[in-house]
Amino acid sequence: MEKISVIVSCYNEEKTIPLFYEESKKCFKELKDIEIEYIFVNDGSFDKTLDIIKELNKKDKSVKYISFSRNFGKEAAMFAGLELCTGDYVTFMDADLQDPPHMLKEMLEIIKNEEYDMVGTRRVNRKGEPPIRSFFARLFYKMINKISDIKMVDGARDYMLMTRQVAESLKTIKEYNRYSKGLFNFVGYNVKWIEYENVERVAGETKWSFWKLFKYAIEGLTAFSTAPLLISSFLGLLFTIVAFVLIIFIIIKTLIFGDPTSGWPSLACIIFMVSGVQLFSLGIIGQYLSKTYLEVKKRPLYIIKETNIK
Numbered sequence: 586m587e588k589i590s591v592i593v594s595c596y597n598e599e600k601t602i603p604l605f606y607e608e609s610k611k612c613f614k615e616l617k618d619i620e621i622e623y624i625f626v627n628d629g630s631f632d633k634t635l636d637i638i639k640e641l642n643k644k645d646k647s648v649k650y651i652s653f654s655r656n657f658g659k660e661a662a663m664f665a666g667l668e669l670c671t672g673d674y675v676t677f678m679d680a681d682l683q684d685p686p687h688m689l690k691e692m693l694e695i696i697k698n699e700e701y702d703m704v705g706t707r708r709v710n711r712k713g714e715p716p717i718r719s720f721f722a723r724l725f726y727k728m729i730n731k732i733s734d735i736k737m738v739d740g741a742r743d744y745m746l747m748t749r750q751v752a753e754s755l756k757t758i759k760e761y762n763r764y765s766k767g768l769f770n771f772v773g774y775n776v777k778w779i780e781y782e783n784v785e786r787v788a789g790e791t792k793w794s795f796w797k798l799f800k801y802a803i804e805g806l807t808a809f810s811t812a813p814l815l816i817s818s819f820l821g822l823l824f825t826i827v828a829f830v831l832i833i834f835i836i837i838k839t840l841i842f843g844d845p846t847s848g849w850p851s852l853a854c855i856i857f858m859v860s861g862v863q864l865f866s867l868g869i870i871g872q873y874l875s876k877t878y879l880e881v882k883k884r885p886l887y888i889i890k891e892t893n894i895k
């Protein structure tokens with residue numbers, strides 16, 4: 586019998602896990618000759634998440650759990666699940682039912698009957714999301730698709746069903762600054778996208794503040810594009826040319842009109858502007874440097890405190 590590993594990252598999801606389990610169990614019954622392996626990754630929750638998962642494990646042996654020693658983030662949780670799962674197919678789902686479990690049937694049929702290695706889901710709209718968040722999300726996808734080598738699909742979710750081969754490829758990428766949406770793309774293979782209408786979270790609250798999303802966006806940008814680094818080179822060149830033209834202009838002006846002491850306001854403006862640009866460029870370089878710093882330290886992506894996976 587073939588097995589699907591369902592990896593669910595949970596951070597303070599005590600309200601949603603029971604609902605998720607019920608709903609998904611119901612949907613998975615429709616899958617014929619398929620064994621399901623749940624892998625709940627407790628990402629350092631401080632509510633009853635772990636107790637609830639253990640409770641489920643008592644009555645259902647297909648429920649496995651990994652519990653981190655602290656909050657390592659969703660990316661780390663997904664990776665831990667990936668490393669420890671054993672299914673012939675692997676999928677990632679959110680605990681809040683925003684990734685409809687009933688779609689899994691269709692996804693599995695596509696992988697089995699068509700020439701695809703991976704099936705991805707994408708939201709066609711962002712109904713129910715704050716407009717400002719949607720606006721910045723769209724802007725991010727526009728930007729990243731312009732400047733990075735790989736294409737990212739707007740509205741794509743981490744809810745992907747993949748074959749064991751794809752999962753093994755993903756496991757070989759051990760980078761610290763993980764951005765899964767890019768990595769799914771990076772590994773290649775044949776991907777089919779299926780669309781669905783956005784669903785709102787069943788209970789609880791979103792764990793992603795605007796600031797967290799902003800940092801995640803920078804992560805995506807720096808991990809998959811080095812174009813921002815070019816900005817400083819470009820501006821450096823531009824300002825050198827401008828300076829050169831100005832020098833010639835001032836020499837000629839001085840030769841013709843003499844040298845009355847004036848022009849310090851413009852000088853102050855120039856100093857301000859150029860040092861602003863310098864700091865901006867330094868900031869960009871700093872971003873890359875800090876990412877590199879974290880990579881070379883080779884710290885573990887996550888630390889497991891407790892698990893029932895042998």
Ligand code: UDP
Nearest residue numbers: 594595596628658659662679680791792793
């Ligand atoms: N999550 C996690 N670690 C974190 C933040 C979130 O494992 O540090 C999980 C969370 O429990 C949920 C999923 O990631 O299962 C998506 O989070 P959420 O629904 O809050 O994000 P949104 O759907 O609003 O983008």
Ligand code: MG
Nearest residue numbers: 679681683786
């Ligand atoms: Mg959600």
